[in-house]
Amino acid sequence: MSLLLRNGVLIDGAGRDGRRGDVLVVGEGIAEVGLFRPPEDVRVIDCTGWVVSPGFIDAHSHSDLQVLEDRREKVRQGVTTEVVGNCGFSPYPAPEDPRPLRAFANGIFCGDENWGWPSAKAYLEAAARSPVVNVASLVGHGSLRIAVAGHRLGPLTARETDRLEGLLEEALAGGACGLSTGLMYAPGSSAPPKELERLCRIVARHEKIYATHMRSYASGLLAAVDEQLELARRTGCRLQISHFQAAA
Ligand SMILES: [Zn+2]
Structure with missing residues (x-):
């Protein structure tokens, strides 16, 4: 099961400013962060206006x-x-x-x-x-x-x-x-x-x-x-x- 968190403001925990981007989760792990071409068959959560960060x-x-x-x-x-x-x-x-x-x-x-x-x-x-x-x-x-x-x-x-x-x-x-x-x-x-x-x-x-x-x-x-x-x-x-x- 893959999940795409799309178009959020990414705070990656490394101290950088937030940036627009996506996060792809495959199974239990994060597969991609940033700007990339997402796979076709994926559940999408639209994160426009939200911050996406590590727990x-x-x-x-x-x-x-x-x-x-x-x-x-x-x-x-x-x-x-x-x-x-x-x-x-x-x-x-x-x-x-x-x-x-x-x-x-x-x-x-x-x-x-x-x-x-x-x-x-x-x-x-x-x-x-x-x-x-x-x-x-x-x-x-x-x-x-x-x-x-x-x-x-x-x-x-x-x-x-x-x-x-x-x-x-x-x-x-x-x-x-x-x-x-x-x-x-x-x-x-x-x-x-x-x-x-x-x-x-x-x-x-x-x-x-x-x-x-x-x-x-x-x-x-x-x-x-x-x-x-x-x-x-x-x-x-x-x-x-x-x-x-x-x-x-
Ligand atoms: Zn104490």
Whole structure:
């Protein structure tokens, strides 16, 4: 089945100005963009007066559970890929008894008592069946801590730290696109700097990304930014400051 989007204003995502042109879709893929002779037997959508662009990536989503449902809100806004697992919250790795993880994350996930995946791989397999959007997922530092030490605050034991690192390794190897922290939220907020540094070194080694909801966006904003820049410099990991704003 071929589809021709005819006579729209094309924004190709490369930063260029919009230009008039067509897009030919054959099967699941884009076959032609711009000015070309279209095949005869093709379904045509007239895009005169419309903009045709690649789908938007929502780089900060908390729809970890909703992306698994047949919900159209985001795609109606043009979003075709969502990056979930932000601010330290991911729906994996779920401990054998997933209730502590649900207690930790349900406030942000708007979830029920029926979710939890043992690994990034298991979650991403479920997400790959999403009827609507593509899903990329960060593994949440808070979720990792819940898996090794429940809601307990403060430094982890050496054994727990080994397990924490092992779970991060497993998540990144299993397809998680990086690590997120939520340093305003317990238990992640209680992690000593050394713990974050060890985890960020693993992220750097995997050449993935570290996204953080910082300790403060108000009176402690500058110190919070310094902390994250220092962490990225020291470990070589790529840093994204989530919802960067001054809230005071
Ligand atoms: Zn956040």
